[in-house]
Amino acid sequence: MTPLDKTSKIDKRKRRSQFIAFTLFKLMSYSVVAMLILILGFITTKGIGVINWEFLTTAPQEGMTKGGIYPAIIGTLVLVLGSSLFSFPIGIMSGIYMNEYATNSKLAAFIRVMTNNLSGVPSVVFGLFGMALFVNTMGFGDSILAGSLTLGLLSLPLVIRTTEESLKAIDFSFREGSLALGATKLQTIRKVILPMAFPNIITGLILSIGRVSGETAPILFTVAAYFLPKLPHSIFDQVMALPYHLYVISTSGTDIEASRGIAYGTALVLIAIVLIVNLLANFLRTFFSKRVKMN
Amino acid sequence: MLTVEAKNVDFYYSDFHALKNISLEVEKNKVVAFIGPSGCGKSTFLRILNRMNDLIDGTRMTGSVLIEGEDIYAPNVRVDELRKKVGMVFQKPNPFPKTIFENIAYGLRVNGIKDNSFIEQRVEESLKSAALWDEVKDKLKKSAFALSGGQQQRLCIARALAISPKVVLMDEPASALDPISTAKIEELIYELKKDYTIIIVTHNMQQASRVSDKTAYFYLGELIEYDDTTKIFTNPQKESTQNYITGRFG
Numbered sequence: 256m257t258p259l260d261k262t263s264k265i266d267k268r269k270r271r272s273q274f275i276a277f278t279l280f281k282l283m284s285y286s287v288v289a290m291l292i293l294i295l296g297f298i299t300t301k302g303i304g305v306i307n308w309e310f311l312t313t314a315p316q317e318g319m320t321k322g323g324i325y326p327a328i329i330g331t332l333v334l335v336l337g338s339s340l341f342s343f344p345i346g347i348m349s350g351i352y353m354n355e356y357a358t359n360s361k362l363a364a365f366i367r368v369m370t371n372n373l374s375g376v377p378s379v380v381f382g383l384f385g386m387a388l389f390v391n392t393m394g395f396g397d398s399i400l401a402g403s404l405t406l407g408l409l410s411l412p413l414v415i416r417t418t419e420e421s422l423k424a425i426d427f428s429f430r431e432g433s434l435a436l437g438a439t440k441l442q443t444i445r446k447v448i449l450p451m452a453f454p455n456i457i458t459g460l461i462l463s464i465g466r467v468s469g470e471t472a473p474i475l476f477t478v479a480a481y482f483l484p485k486l487p488h489s490i491f492d493q494v495m496a497l498p499y500h501l502y503v504i505s506t507s508g509t510d511i512e513a514s515r516g517i518a519y520g521t522a523l524v525l526i527a528i529v530l531i532v533n534l535l536a537n538f539l540r541t542f543f544s545k546r547v548k549m550n
Numbered sequence: 551m552l553t554v555e556a557k558n559v560d561f562y563y564s565d566f567h568a569l570k571n572i573s574l575e576v577e578k579n580k581v582v583a584f585i586g587p588s589g590c591g592k593s594t595f596l597r598i599l600n601r602m603n604d605l606i607d608g609t610r611m612t613g614s615v616l617i618e619g620e621d622i623y624a625p626n627v628r629v630d631e632l633r634k635k636v637g638m639v640f641q642k643p644n645p646f647p648k649t650i651f652e653n654i655a656y657g658l659r660v661n662g663i664k665d666n667s668f669i670e671q672r673v674e675e676s677l678k679s680a681a682l683w684d685e686v687k688d689k690l691k692k693s694a695f696a697l698s699g700g701q702q703q704r705l706c707i708a709r710a711l712a713i714s715p716k717v718v719l720m721d722e723p724a725s726a727l728d729p730i731s732t733a734k735i736e737e738l739i740y741e742l743k744k745d746y747t748i749i750i751v752t753h754n755m756q757q758a759s760r761v762s763d764k765t766a767y768f769y770l771g772e773l774i775e776y777d778d779t780t781k782i783f784t785n786p787q788k789e790s791t792q793n794y795i796t797g798r799f800g
Contacts, residue, residue: 428644436657437634
C-alpha cells in the first residue's frame, strides 16, 4: 500500500477543513454586515423621529434642546468644500509627481515615508498643529480658513496615496505606447494615464471627504463654534459642524437628556451625508469608467 | 541609402554589459530581422533606435546611432521628435482605452495637428495601410478594447503609421497572436516595406526568413552575424548562427 492509496481519507479530511474554513469566513463577513445594519438601524430608529423640514432648516433653539441643526449642516459642507479645495490639487499633483516623475528618487521615497507617517498621526494632533500654525502664527483666528486647512492636511496623505496607487495600477505599456508616438511625458499623463486612473482617484477623494466630514478633533481648536445660530459670511468666520455639534449636545450641552433626540437626529444626518457622498462617488466612478472606453 | 547606422554601440543596465560593440547598417525600405535567444540583446538594441531605453533608470550607452544621417543621441535632439520619425509596435498590443478613431488620431493630436479633415483622412489611410479598414470602418467610434488581439495589434501598427514615420520598429509583434493573425501581420510587413524601413525582433525563425531581407543574429550581447536573410538561413558563416537557426539551442 503506497501513500497514494490512502488518498480517500486525505480527501475527506481536506474537504472537511475547507468546509470549516469557508463557514468561518462566511460567518465573519456576515457579522460585519450585521453590525453595520445594527448601527444604522439603531441610529435611524432613534433619530428619524426628530427629522423634519424644520430640523434641517432652522438653527438650534433654547439651549440646543429644540430647533434644528441647519448651521451645523452648512458648516460641515463648507468645511468639506474648503478642505477639498486645499487637499485635492496639492494631493493629486504630489501623487502624479511621485509616481510619474520621481519614481525611484530619494526625494520621492522621502515624501512617501513622510505621507505614510502623516496618515498615522492622531487627528487631535492635527488639531493642535492647526491651532498653532493657522489660528495663532498665521493669524487666521478660529475660522473656516484655519479649519479647512487643518482638515486638508489631515486628508492629504490619503489623497496622495490613492492618486499614487491609482497611477501605479496603470500598466507601463500604455505609457510606452504614447511616448513611442512622440507624445511628451505631460501629454502621456494628461491624455492617457490620468483618464484611466481617474475613476480610482475619484474613489480616494470621496473617501477622504467621508473622513473629513466626520472628524471632530481637528476642528475643535480651529473653527468649530459651540453655538452659533447664524451662517458664516466670510472664510474668517467660525461655523458649527455636525460632528462637533453631536459631541457638544451629548457631553456638555445645557440639558443633555433633553437634547438626546436631537443628538440622534444629528448623527443620522451626518451618516446620510456620508452615504450620499459615497453613492455620488460610485456614480462618478462608473461615469468616468465609461468615458475612458475600457470595453 | 542608409536609414540606420549604428557605430560601436555599447549598452549597460547598471553593471550588466548588455550590448557589446554593435555596428550595423540598415538600408532604406528594407526589412531587417533581429534574431537570437532570449536575453541576447536584440530587443535592447531595437529600443536604442527610438531611445525607449531612456525610460529605464540606470542605463548607459556609448557609441553613436544615426537615423537618416542624424545622430539621435546628440545633446540637442528632442526625443519626442525622434520618436515621431521612428515608430514602434510592441510585443503585447497596447491600444489606448479610447475609440478606434481616437487611437489613430492620438499621434497626430499630440504632435499638434488640429485640422480635423486631415486627421480623418490620415485615420482612414493608416487603417487601410494596416489592412484593418474593412473590418473597422463601421465602428470607428467603438472602443479599441472591443477588437480581437490580432486586430488590436494591427490597430497599433496603424497608429504608428499615422504619423508617417521613416522607420517602424517591431518588437515581436506577432508573438501574442494566433497563426491567422500572425499571417496577416507578416503579409502587412511585406506590403509596408514599400514605404517604410522596418526592423523586426522575432523568436520565430520561419517568420524571420519569410518577411526579412536581411537578418542579424545576436548572442550574449554581441552581433554574431549580419547578412542577407537567404544567406543566413542557407549558408551561415558562423557556427553559433548555424546552431541557433537549426534549433540546436536557444
